Amino acid sequence: RKEVEQDPGPFNVPEGATVAFNCTYSNSASQSFFWYRQDCRKEPKLLMSVYSSGNEDGRFTAQLNRASQYISLLIRDSKLSDSATYLCVGELPGAAGNKLTFGGGTRVLVKP
Amino acid sequence: EPEVTQTPSHQVTQMGQEVILRCVPISNHLYFYWYRQILGQKVEFLVSFYNNEISEKSEIFDDQFSVERPDGSNFTLKIRSTKLEDSAMYFCASSSGTGGYGYTFGSGTRLTVV
Numbered sequence: 001r002k003e004v005e006q007d008p009g010p011f012n013v014p015e016g017a018t019v020a021f022n023c024t025y026s027n028s029a030s031q032s033f034f035w036y037r038q039d040c041r042k043e044p045k046l047l048m049s050v051y052s053s054g055n056e057d058g059r060f061t062a063q064l065n066r067a068s069q070y071i072s073l074l075i076r077d078s079k080l081s082d083s084a085t086y087l088c089v090g091e092l093p094g095a096a097g098n099k100l101t102f103g104g105g106t107r108v109l110v111k112p
Numbered sequence: 113e114p115e116v117t118q119t120p121s122h123q124v125t126q127m128g129q130e131v132i133l134r135c136v137p138i139s140n141h142l143y144f145y146w147y148r149q150i151l152g153q154k155v156e157f158l159v160s161f162y163n164n165e166i167s168e169k170s171e172i173f174d175d176q177f178s179v180e181r182p183d184g185s186n187f188t189l190k191i192r193s194t195k196l197e198d199s200a201m202y203f204c205a206s207s208s209g210t211g212g213y214g215y216t217f218g219s220g221t222r223l224t225v226v
Contacts, residue, residue, distance in 0.1 A: 043203055043217040044155060087155065094160060094168045097143035097207065100215065102155040 003027050004103035006088050013078045013110045021106045022072040023088030030090035030101070033064055035073050038085045038105065047073075047086070078110045114138045116218035118204050124224045125194055133189045133221045135204030141216075144187045145205040146179065148172070149220075155203065161187065194225045 006023040013019045025033070036044040048055065050062040050071050061074040071088055088103040117136040125131050137144050146158040159169040161179055169177075178190045187206075191198055204218040 038155075041201070041222075043219050045217070046215065097145065097160040097162050097167055099145075099157050099160060099168060100147075100155075101157065104154040 002103075003101045004088050004090055006103035006106045008104055009107040009109075011106065011108045013075075013082075013108060015078055015080060015110055015112050017078050018074065018076050019078055019108060020072060020074040021086070021108075022070055023103050023106075025069050025071070025088075025090050025101075027090065027092065027101070028066075028069065029092060031093055031098075032091040033071050034089045034091070034100075035060075035062055035071075036087040036089050036102075038087055040085075044087055044089075044102070075108070078108075080110050080112065083108060083110045114216070116204055116206055116216050118202075118218035118221050120221060121219070122222045122224070124226060127196060127225055128193050131191050131194055131223065133191075133202050133204075133223070135187045135189070135218055136185050137187055137204065137206030138208075138216055139185070141206035141208050141214075143167075143207045143209070144179075144181070145207075145215075146189045147203045147205060147217075148200040149203065150197075150200045158189075158202075191223075194223075196225050199223060199225045 033050040035047040037047045038044045048057045050064045054063045059076045063072045085105040090101045092099045119134045144161040149155045159173045160167045176192045201220045203220045207214040
């Protein structure tokens, strides 16, 4: 079983619409979770951390459900610039420094 | 904003040759990492480095791979004898602490083995 699993998409979203997608993780030792954004052939960039209480950053809302080992991301009022691959990432503690485990990504295409 | 710098941006090498990928982490960061992403696949952890030694490595990081911090600023990944399957984007990252929130990735080196 993959450690972090995501629907690869693509999710085709009309501009201005809301899109939501999620990921599941298998390693309950994962301490923290993040959503990263990756544009084509570029490096991953941190979008936001994910907390059990749910957290919001502008048009983005993330939620962590530890009981179900499930993480979600919701994007409101989608912009063309939101088109990207969204990576669900878990953090595993290490002896020194933490290892990030990436999902395969969910591709989002926002269209006019 | 501080950034992680990687050179070269693209490297083409013949199978069996040695390559060295270079990274300059953020200056006050203490933890350094290499990840790779084969085209169309997920980002995979290779190795973490702290206090001048490897702290963790994945099963991908076999004897063909090595890392070094030769001076106070550079962090290098060496692949001793490249294989076709080593073709990938290699990302260097650094962090100030053990929380993933502080991770910064470099823009990557695209390695093509022919």
